[in-house]
Amino acid sequence: MSADELSVVIVGGLHADARRAAVERLLAEAPGSVALHHDLSTAVGGTVRRTVRDRTGVTDTGETPLVNDCACCALREDLVPELERLAAGGLTRLAVVELWDSVEPKAMAEVVAASGLTVSSVITAVDPALVLPYLANGDDLAERGLAAAATDQRTVADTFARQLEYAPVLAVADSPEADDEDRALLAQLHPTARRVPIGSGHPGNPAGAPAPSAQSAPEAPARETTPAVDAATDAGAGAAAGPEAPRSPLLEAAFAGFDIEAAAAAQHPACALLPVEADECGVATLVWHGRRPFHPERLYAALEDLTCAAARSRGRFWLADRPDTLLHWDAAGGALCVEAAGPWLASLPDAAWELVPPVRRAAAALDWHPEHGDRCQHLVFTSPALDRDGLTRLLDYCLLTDAEYAAGREAWSRLPRPFDTFLEV
Structure with a gap:
C-alpha cells in the first residue's frame, strides 16, 4: 500500500473519555484500522511513549526522546515515520491518530499533510456537559499537568476553544449530564461543524474543570461490547465488503476528506468563519x-x-x-x-x-x-x-x-x- 492509499484521521480534544470512545468506535467500525497515541505525560522522564493498537488491543509500543525539551516536538518527529511504516506495510487502510489531551489538531494535521500522507478528516471529541466548564477554566495547562513543553503558556480554555473550532467534525458523546443549554452552546460555538454521535462516553475531568454533576456514568471497560458497538461493527464490516454498503455517520465522517488550506483560512482572523446571530x-x-x-x-x-x-x-x-x-x-x-x-x-x-x-x-x-x-x-x-x-x-x-x-x-x-x-x- 502506498502513502496515498492510507487515510489518516486525527482525533483530538481535552475531553479524554469522549475522545477515547470515538477512537474505540472507529477501530470497531473500520476493519484493519489501527490507532496511534503518543502519551506526553511521560515527558517528565525525558521521553514520549508511543502506543499502537487495533480493535483487539495493543500491538506495539515504543519511546522517543524529547526534542528541544519539547514533548510535542517529539510527537511531530515520531508520528510521520510511524504512519509511513503503516502505509508501507500495506495492511492498514485507516490510521487513527489519537492526540494527547492538550495537543492541538491544526499543527498535527499540517505535519501529516506536509509529509504527503492523506488527512481524511480531523475530529474533535466532545462531551456537551463539559463545554462550558472547560471554556470557563482559565488555569494554565502546566498547573493541570497538561503542558506540552516547559515553555507552554496556554490555558485550558483557549486550548479547548481552538481544538473545538478547528475541526470540521465533532464527535459528540451522549452524556446524561448534558442538557439543552449545553447542546445549544456547542452548536453556537461551531455552527458549521458536522456533529456525529458516538454513544455513551463516561464523563471525565482530566483538566480539573468542575464536574457538571455529582453523578457520573459508571466506569466502563475500554473495550466495552454493546448493541451499538455490535451494530457499528457490522456496518464497518459491510463498508469493507463493497462501496455500496452503508457506513455509520462516524466512519463516513472519518473518510469525508479534509482541506488543510481551507481549515487554516477558516481560523485566520482576517477571514475566519465566525458564528452567526x-x-x-x-x-x-x-x-x-x-x-x-x-x-x-x-x-x-x-x-x-x-x-x-x-x-x-x-x-x-x-x-x-x-x-x-x-x-x-x-x-x-x-x-x-x-x-x-x-x-x-x-x-x-x-x-x-x-x-x-x-x-x-x-x-x-x-x-x-x-x-x-x-x-x-x-x-x-x-x-x-x-x-x-x-x-x-x-x-x-x-x-x-x-x-x-x-x-x-x-x-x-x-x-x-x-x-x-x-x-x-
Whole structure:
C-alpha cells in the first residue's frame, strides 16, 4: 500500500473519555484500522511513549526522546515515520491518530499533510456537559499537568476553544449530564461543524474543570461490547465488503476528506468563519459590527468587562491610533489575547494584492466600505445568559464619537496608546 492509499484521521480534544470512545468506535467500525497515541505525560522522564493498537488491543509500543525539551516536538518527529511504516506495510487502510489531551489538531494535521500522507478528516471529541466548564477554566495547562513543553503558556480554555473550532467534525458523546443549554452552546460555538454521535462516553475531568454533576456514568471497560458497538461493527464490516454498503455517520465522517488550506483560512482572523446571530435555550450569540475605529483608551478601559461578558468571544477589530493594522480578538476562560494579524488590505498598494490568497481577498470584498475598505469591527460573543443590550451599548461607547471621528487620522494618531503593552510595540 502506498502513502496515498492510507487515510489518516486525527482525533483530538481535552475531553479524554469522549475522545477515547470515538477512537474505540472507529477501530470497531473500520476493519484493519489501527490507532496511534503518543502519551506526553511521560515527558517528565525525558521521553514520549508511543502506543499502537487495533480493535483487539495493543500491538506495539515504543519511546522517543524529547526534542528541544519539547514533548510535542517529539510527537511531530515520531508520528510521520510511524504512519509511513503503516502505509508501507500495506495492511492498514485507516490510521487513527489519537492526540494527547492538550495537543492541538491544526499543527498535527499540517505535519501529516506536509509529509504527503492523506488527512481524511480531523475530529474533535466532545462531551456537551463539559463545554462550558472547560471554556470557563482559565488555569494554565502546566498547573493541570497538561503542558506540552516547559515553555507552554496556554490555558485550558483557549486550548479547548481552538481544538473545538478547528475541526470540521465533532464527535459528540451522549452524556446524561448534558442538557439543552449545553447542546445549544456547542452548536453556537461551531455552527458549521458536522456533529456525529458516538454513544455513551463516561464523563471525565482530566483538566480539573468542575464536574457538571455529582453523578457520573459508571466506569466502563475500554473495550466495552454493546448493541451499538455490535451494530457499528457490522456496518464497518459491510463498508469493507463493497462501496455500496452503508457506513455509520462516524466512519463516513472519518473518510469525508479534509482541506488543510481551507481549515487554516477558516481560523485566520482576517477571514475566519465566525458564528452567526443565535438565541436558543438560554444561550445567545451576538455578532457586533462597527464601521468606525475604537478609541484605544476607552476600549482598553472596557477590556475586563468585555472579556468576562461571554464564555467565548473572538473576531477582528481596528484602533484609531493604528488604522492600518488588523487586530485579532480571542477570549476564553476570562482571559483575552490581542494580537496584530498583519495589515488591512485597504492599506496595501494595489500591486501587493496579487500576493494575497484569494480567500482573503474574498473576505475583504464582503466587508468593503467606500471610505475604509476592509477595515471593520467584527466581534462575536457567545454565552449562556448573554446581556446583548448591555454588551452592545458598551461596544458602541468604545467607538470614536462624531467629533473624534471628524478630527481625522492625524488627530487619531495622537491618541493614547495603551495597547502597546498587549502588542509589545
